[in-house]
Amino acid sequence: xxxxxxxxxxxxxxxxxxxxxxxxxxxxxxxxxxxxxxxxxxxxxxxxxxxxxxxxxxxxxxxxxxxxxxxxxxxxxxxxxxxxxxxxxxxxxxxxxxxxxxxxxxxxxxxxxxxxxxxxxxxxxxxxxxxxxxxxxxxxxxxxxxxxxxxxxxxxxxxxxxxxxxxxxxxxxxxxxxxxxxxxxxxxxxxxxxxxxxxxxxxxxxxxxxxxxxxxxxxxxxxxxxxxxxxxxxxxxxxxxxxxxxxxxxxxxxxxxxxxxxxxxxxxxxxxxxxxxxxxxxxxxxxxxxxxxxxxxxxxxxxxxxxxxxxxxxxxxxxxxxxxxxxxxxxxxxxxxxxxxxxxxxxxxxxxxxxxxxxxxxxxxxxxxxxxxxxxxxxxxxxxxxxxxxxxxxxxxxxxxxxxxxxxxxxxxxxxxxxxxxxxxxxxxxxxxxxxxxxxxxxxxxxxxxxxxxxxxxxxxxxxxxxxxxxxxxxxxxxxxxxxxxxxxxxxxxxxxxxxxxxxxxxxxxxxxx
Amino acid sequence: xxxxxxxxxxxxxxxxxxxxxxxxxxxxxxxxxxxxxxxxxxxxxxxxxxxxxxxxxxxxxxxxxxxxxxxxxxxxxxxxxxxxxxxxxxxxxxxxxxxxxxxxxxxxxxxxxxxxxxxxxxxxxxxxxxxxxxxxxxxxxxxxxxxxxxxxxxxxxxxxxx
Numbered sequence: 001x002x003x004x005x006x007x008x009x010x011x012x013x014x015x016x017x018x019x020x021x022x023x024x025x026x027x028x029x030x031x032x033x034x035x036x037x038x039x040x041x042x043x044x045x046x047x048x049x050x051x052x053x054x055x056x057x058x059x060x061x062x063x064x065x066x067x068x069x070x071x072x073x074x075x076x077x078x079x080x081x082x083x084x085x086x087x088x089x090x091x092x093x094x095x096x097x098x099x100x101x102x103x104x105x106x107x108x109x110x111x112x113x114x115x116x117x118x119x120x121x122x123x124x125x126x127x128x129x130x131x132x133x134x135x136x137x138x139x140x141x142x143x144x145x146x147x148x149x150x151x152x153x154x155x156x157x158x159x160x161x162x163x164x165x166x167x168x169x170x171x172x173x174x175x176x177x178x179x180x181x182x183x184x185x186x187x188x189x190x191x192x193x194x195x196x197x198x199x200x201x202x203x204x205x206x207x208x209x210x211x212x213x214x215x216x217x218x219x220x221x222x223x224x225x226x227x228x229x230x231x232x233x234x235x236x237x238x239x240x241x242x243x244x245x246x247x248x249x250x251x252x253x254x255x256x257x258x259x260x261x262x263x264x265x266x267x268x269x270x271x272x273x274x275x276x277x278x279x280x281x282x283x284x285x286x287x288x289x290x291x292x293x294x295x296x297x298x299x300x301x302x303x304x305x306x307x308x309x310x311x312x313x314x315x316x317x318x319x320x321x322x323x324x325x326x327x328x329x330x331x332x333x334x335x336x337x338x339x340x341x342x343x344x345x346x347x348x349x350x351x352x353x354x355x356x357x358x359x360x361x362x363x364x365x366x367x368x369x370x371x372x373x374x375x376x377x378x379x380x381x382x383x384x385x386x387x388x389x390x391x392x393x394x395x396x397x398x399x400x401x402x403x404x405x406x407x408x409x410x411x412x413x414x415x416x417x418x419x420x421x422x423x424x425x426x427x428x429x430x431x432x433x434x435x436x437x438x439x440x441x442x443x444x445x446x447x448x449x450x451x452x453x454x455x456x457x458x459x460x461x462x463x464x465x466x467x468x469x470x471x472x473x474x475x476x477x478x479x480x481x482x483x484x485x486x487x488x489x490x491x492x493x494x495x496x497x498x499x500x501x502x503x504x505x506x507x508x509x510x511x512x513x514x
Numbered sequence: 515x516x517x518x519x520x521x522x523x524x525x526x527x528x529x530x531x532x533x534x535x536x537x538x539x540x541x542x543x544x545x546x547x548x549x550x551x552x553x554x555x556x557x558x559x560x561x562x563x564x565x566x567x568x569x570x571x572x573x574x575x576x577x578x579x580x581x582x583x584x585x586x587x588x589x590x591x592x593x594x595x596x597x598x599x600x601x602x603x604x605x606x607x608x609x610x611x612x613x614x615x616x617x618x619x620x621x622x623x624x625x626x627x628x629x630x631x632x633x634x635x636x637x638x639x640x641x642x643x644x645x646x647x648x649x650x651x652x653x654x655x656x657x658x659x660x661x662x663x664x665x666x667x668x669x670x671x672x673x674x675x676x
Binding site for chain 1: 538539540541542543544545546573576577580581582583584595599600601602603604605636637638639640641642643644645647649652653654655656657
């Protein structure tokens, strides 16, 4: 019998040599005259174990990792194709503690299936959600999303069902489903992983959205920094057309839904929804003043749903298993699960999907294993470049939109960047302003000018020029940006800055320059 | 005066515009295609694109200059994009950037004298669990050290562009 071996084609796994490992396995198999079926899956998300090679055995999938090409002959010699013992053997993948305690709903298939195969997708609960949706009225679909409590996973956490309801209520005519796949926050990679590892989940979610609100065209706005996801999405879209899950007659329903990927061009601000719409129209990604909301006047002036990859990728499950099933996970007003991303200076970095309510400390130490450098963790930034820095004294906070807001922080897209005690928090605050200056679209003054002034003020503080007065000025500047900016870029850049000032004030002192 | 394009490049740009002009909101798509073919968006392509899409030169210029991804000068044979964002900073991206500049003898946004490498800053490659990261001609690298950065350059010089 031919043995099936999985080696990820996920971009991060490739960056650690998964491509060379796959080649080495094929070559060694040929030399030994062994037949095997090599599947290039997504990553399971345990990046400290990548490249993670899995072998299908009668007992289940057995894992080996991290594997280098030099390990491959030894793996064959140890009979890894039958789950043989080897120093890199990790046992059954599902029983590895790091995975076993996770609650993978959105990521149920990522790293499990061949992302290019519609047949494997369907065999693993794929298209069950769309099948159900096609048997429901549009109002029922929207109600299911509302009842699930799903909130936008891009960062703003707006109830998804309300957006959908608004678009549904607009008069019939051309409507659009747009997916914001401009995952620009440092420390986040869940969108990338899903698009590479289970792209059909996103495609199905967008199709359901199209059916729900009567939209016939979808666009995925993908950042140009993600060439691997671009290829994976286009392969999956083509496969979905072939199998008639996209096109003029979706699943034989007579309903049309077309989908294409559009590339961004390296502008962080295009992750803001109105800027993204401008960019999709082929223009400069400048913020639009709201109202009107995109749900009423969005892409090309038509009613448009703008949802994040995680949001749309979770919709099929909600329609398949029901709103109640999803809602039973989570706490308070944060329902369901969140794919969290452990990044930066962390020993066991990667993707951890858990119901809301898990604490930051559990993520950092139980999953993350502390810092990669072995030094104490001094600060973590949750929610990307616009997220607050959180000190060790607050690590017991629960991952929940309201709990984080309660300590002046935010959850954003679920990225957690870890810093050890060598971090210079004044430099990080300066970087936040610098980043805002580089990425500002220029439309509003607080963001465009404020960020540049912010860098200058911090430089004066670090240069020992009237420190007290300049710290006050920095605080006032942050208040102006917070209150006066048109969108989250200028309006939230103050979060990392003021949180650094509040929790790490000792770092804002004059330096002797070398 | 706008520098004029070579006849071949002009033909390429005109063909791209003709192919894509019917699509909704085509300008970004056109610019991506031009850069994919020519390696950058030459100044001389701007009037051709404007004319083809029936929009002003200012509009095209405004879009080209808004987006970091579009280059206005020819790149080196290989483009090294080094991540400068927080996650990579947490594991020494600043030191790695200093090393890269010394090794290549150029600053960011510049190309080595032999035309081999352009060095660009980038803000997140989504490889944040394997920081610090870089991308060369579409290939992603993670957990870089000064030593593996040097090895990466050697490897990329031996590879064809993807």
